[in-house]
Amino acid sequence: MDTGDVIVIGGGAVGCAAAYFLAKDGARVTLLEKDAVASAASGYAMGLLSPLSGAGIPGPLEELSLQGFYAHRDLAAELKEATGVDYHARPQDSLNLAFSEEDARGLEVIADYCQKVDGVSSRWLDGSDVMALEPRISPSVWKGLLIEGAWLLDADLYTRALAEAARRLGADVRQARVTGLKRSGSNLSVQTSDGSLEAGSVVLALGPWAGDASSWLGVPVPISPLKGQILRMDIPGPPPACSLNYASNYAGAKADGLVWIGTTEERVGFDDRPTEEARAAILRSVAAFFPPVAEGTVARQTACLRPVAPDGLPIIGGVAGWDGVYLATGAGRKGIVLSPSMGRAAADLVLEGRSRLPVDAFSPARFQPAA
Ligand SMILES: Cc1cc2nc3c(=O)[nH]c(=O)nc-3n(C[C@H](O)[C@H](O)[C@H](O)COP(=O)(O)OP(=O)(O)OC[C@H]3O[C@@H](n4cnc5c(N)ncnc54)[C@H](O)[C@@H]3O)c2cc1C
CATH class of the missing domain: 3.50.50.60 (FAD/NAD(P)-binding domain)
Known part of the structure; x- marks a missing residue:
């Protein structure tokens, strides 16, 4: 045609x-x-x-x-x-954390849905298994849903x-x-x-x-813009053993050697400047489940706009x-x-x-x- x-x-x-x-x-x-x-x-x-x-x-x-x-x-x-461009697409396991029964209930739908995805599987870890996998997670963690076969890229x-x-x-x-x-x-x-x-x-x-x-x-x-911000962090010690997710926040090791943490959902029109408020809020929410970020330094902060209907x-x-x-x-x-x-x-x-x-x-x- x-x-x-x-x-x-x-x-x-x-x-x-x-x-x-x-x-x-x-x-x-x-x-x-x-x-x-x-x-x-x-x-x-x-x-x-x-x-x-x-x-x-x-x-x-x-x-x-x-x-x-x-x-x-x-x-x-x-x-x-x-x-010739290698954009670092690779499998990286992802651990969804639950600090309460209610958090765990919220993850059940993901656990079920994993069965439908070729090459992806999930298994529940109790708190001690979570700590064995990544000992720096906040010790009040109750359970984790480990997703094997998730992917990450630049x-x-x-x-x-x-x-x-x-x-x-x-x-x-x-x-x-x-x-x-x-x-x-x-x-x-x-x-x-x-x-x-x-x-x-x-x-x-x-x-x-x-x-x-x-x-x-x-x-x-x-379509309206939904602003989101990310901090690219240099943290003490090794990067987290897998991507960590809690609620709508995450921390994950990237190919640039930094640990990226996020994020925010802000309805502020087309203003895409990074802000101090978001920086503090992201650090606070991620440190609550992965404390090493509180000891880290922010190498770069970015902000951009998601398109949302x-x-x-x-x-x-x-x-x-x-x-x-x-x-x-x-x-x-x-x-x-x-x-x-x-x-x-x-x-x-x-x-x-x-x-x-x-x-x-x-x-x-x-x-x-x-x-
Ligand atoms: C903090 C954050 C983290 C995210 N993490 C993930 C993630 O982990 N996984 C995931 O799947 N998604 C993620 N997203 C969502 C993802 O980034 C967006 O959904 C996606 O980038 C949207 O792509 P797009 O091509 O529709 O829009 P855009 O990337 O916004 O591209 C639109 C382009 O159109 C151009 N344009 C606009 N108007 C005109 C014009 N008049 N003339 C010419 N050009 C024009 C713009 O300059 C822009 O380059 C994240 C988003 C944010 C904010």
Whole structure:
């Protein structure tokens, strides 16, 4: 099918994955990014690939999340071969801590769900087994759910590897800010800071800025930014034996030799500056379950914005009244694990008019006012 030039807007993990799969399938692709590839959340995410929890899991997001996880295990070798970039994708066990019966009950759903995931298993540890695995955990720990076969990667290098692989397949990756879309008859064009580009199809992967497309398209794209911060820590002694999770916070050893700890969920608009308040709050919450961080030094603090829809689910699909224009955003806390699925779905929609992955539940039409 000749889809003409496909323009992907947004050089985050989702846009770069879409550009990669499109280019791999032979489309002529231009990727437009207003700043630099991976300059927003995709360049600063923790990089945990957990298909096991979050909004819509278990539930409508389950399959997309699982397929994203499986695709990552193949992509790591594929992208390394294509680009030479090693983005440190590797299995890293993950220990979910429970300090009370109620905490443990909250983890049961994850324990059950693990049975569905190929190559992933879980087992309960009592408090003494938890301390044997990682003796520096707060001794008041009651139980732990150890997930074996979880994966971790460097999200910044991963996103850049996708863009570079797309470029090597012929995609034109450019810096330009998109300011609008125009349809005249059967012609579609993209307005940019650098002039106008003709397009056969367009994928809007604008992350938290997807709401800007509402005025371009005249349809609601109700995405808002949810700020999250991470501290990259130098801690005394060895890094934690596995990734540690408690409630919505975590600590994990990364390939840069530092221990990354997070995070926050802040509704503060598009302000993405690191703050002292978040630094104190993250240190306090993580030190409560992994005390060595209180003795460490902060090597770097980062802040960035997750794209979130009102129902917490992604928005993937064609835009009503705009043939050939597709949205792919709203991955919230899971955009790295979901990016191969969202990119694959966007590429399928452009090239085949339908997605091989189940994305109907994520159609932008769910936010259209009833006619
Ligand atoms: C602290 C934190 C930790 C996280 N940890 C994880 C994790 O461990 N695992 C996980 O799966 N997810 C994680 N996430 C979530 C993940 O980072 C996001 O869901 C994901 O990066 C979103 O990707 P995206 O491509 O949709 O958006 P983005 O990465 O925001 O990319 C969108 C791009 O579009 C560009 N753009 C916007 N408007 C325009 C325009 N008009 N013209 C041209 N370009 C434009 C932007 O500059 C940006 O580069 C984390 C998020 C945070 C904040």
